Amino acid sequence: MKEIISKKVQKIKPSGIRQFFDLVLGMKEVISLGVGEPDFVTPWPIREVGIFSLEEGFTTYTSNKGLYKLRLTIARYLKNRYNLEYSPEDEILITVGVSEAFDLVLRAILNPQDKVLIPQPSYVSYEPLTELCGAIPIYIDTKDNDFKLTPEAIEKTVDNKTKAIILNYPNNPTGVSYRKKELEAIKKVILKHKLICISDEIYSDLTYDFEHIPFATLSKAKQYTVYLNGFSKSYAMTGWRVGYACGPKEIISAMTKIHQYAIMCVPTISQMAACEALHSARHLVEQMKQVYKRRREFIVKELNRIGLKCLKPDGAFYVFASIKDTGLNSLDFAQRLLKEKKVAVVPGTAFGRSGEGYIRISYTCSFENLKEAIIRIEDFLRNRKEKK
Ligand code: PLP
Numbered sequence: 001m002k003e004i005i006s007k008k009v010q011k012i013k014p015s016g017i018r019q020f021f022d023l024v025l026g027m028k029e030v031i032s033l034g035v036g037e038p039d040f041v042t043p044w045p046i047r048e049v050g051i052f053s054l055e056e057g058f059t060t061y062t063s064n065k066g067l068y069k070l071r072l073t074i075a076r077y078l079k080n081r082y083n084l085e086y087s088p089e090d091e092i093l094i095t096v097g098v099s100e101a102f103d104l105v106l107r108a109i110l111n112p113q114d115k116v117l118i119p120q121p122s123y124v125s126y127e128p129l130t131e132l133c134g135a136i137p138i139y140i141d142t143k144d145n146d147f148k149l150t151p152e153a154i155e156k157t158v159d160n161k162t163k164a165i166i167l168n169y170p171n172n173p174t175g176v177s178y179r180k181k182e183l184e185a186i187k188k189v190i191l192k193h194k195l196i197c198i199s200d201e202i203y204s205d206l207t208y209d210f211e212h213i214p215f216a217t218l219s220k221a222k223q224y225t226v227y228l229n230g231f232s233k234s235y236a237m238t239g240w241r242v243g244y245a246c247g248p249k250e251i252i253s254a255m256t257k258i259h260q261y262a263i264m265c266v267p268t269i270s271q272m273a274a275c276e277a278l279h280s281a282r283h284l285v286e287q288m289k290q291v292y293k294r295r296r297e298f299i300v301k302e303l304n305r306i307g308l309k310c311l312k313p314d315g316a317f318y319v320f321a322s323i324k325d326t327g328l329n330s331l332d333f334a335q336r337l338l339k340e341k342k343v344a345v346v347p348g349t350a351f352g353r354s355g356e357g358y359i360r361i362s363y364t365c366s367f368e369n370l371k372e373a374i375i376r377i378e379d380f381l382r383n384r385k386e387k388k
Helices: 007-011 016-024 044-055 068-082 097-109 126-132 151-157 180-192 249-262 268-280 282-306 330-341 367-387
Strands: 092-095 115-120 136-141 162-168 196-200 225-230 243-246 318-322 358-362
Touching: 007 126, 016 330, 044 268, 068 092, 068 243, 068 268, 092 097, 092 249, 097 126, 097 162, 097 196, 097 225, 097 243, 097 249, 115 126, 115 151, 126 136, 136 151, 151 180, 243 249, 282 318, 282 367, 330 358, 330 367
Parallel strands: 115 136, 115 162, 162 196, 196 225
Antiparallel strands: 092 243, 225 243, 318 358
């Protein structure tokens, strides 16, 4: 039967996160610090519009590009917030989450054997989706520089077969983000080599200590950038499946071609709800962000206290903590912690080889659970020391 499956698909591995969480399913009293989604329910005003849309009978397809009303709302929002201008007519496409947007942009621009630079550790879908295009992922290991990408690291890796680079900030799994000066330096190399920059900024609203700066707002960067964002994380709307891509009209038009055949359009009621999110729920994003921020202070302090060293993340809702002092590898650590103490975390290797020696902890759970998780992890570490 195996030979029926395409060679490209045979070659890609299932997501390390999903694989690990299959283990969690069915276990009782587990505290999960594993999943990368908000623990909030979508704010009521957004849900209400979803319900209302159904009651009104908005049950047909929309334009392939997405509801014009939503594209216009996104265009206005980006203009007001960042002075970033995209035409709702032909520079914005509504997608099934950033996941689809990412797949479309790769398929729209890559030819077999093109190279794509992927700073690692990185979000799980970048590598397999690049490989499915027949392109070659080239990794840039960021761990020796506090998980930050540098212009020098790009310069060392790029060659004349390199077509694109993937940026993701704030980053999943490290939480690292960049200030303007750092982005400007990165941009210089990207423009020098005329790379397409696919900028996944899905956690932009969850930047805690400084203003998020979209890559496309840097001078001369816009024509080389495809800006990806969505509603899943900021508005706690993971299940609604709405994201968007903004970029040069040639790229957006190519993406729309694939989207129109593969997807047709994003579910209409989800698009209506997303529109409402931008109209009336901005203050609720801020409220959720403040909750994450308080949890971040707590978890970073506690992890460092018990000996799992970690940097304070700039954004998103993850901490990437070192487990090197325990003598265990990432997978062993995560599996034993789950088995012995019923705390689920994600092994760093789920995000690439450079994640070895780390675990990802999501602080998308209640304070009570975070406190209890710390007690259990501390106990786990104490038991290991005693056994040594
Ligand atoms: N990009 C990053 C960095 C993510 O962490 C995720 C989800 O975890 C996604 C994209 C996918 O998000 P969406 O729900 O919009 O498809």
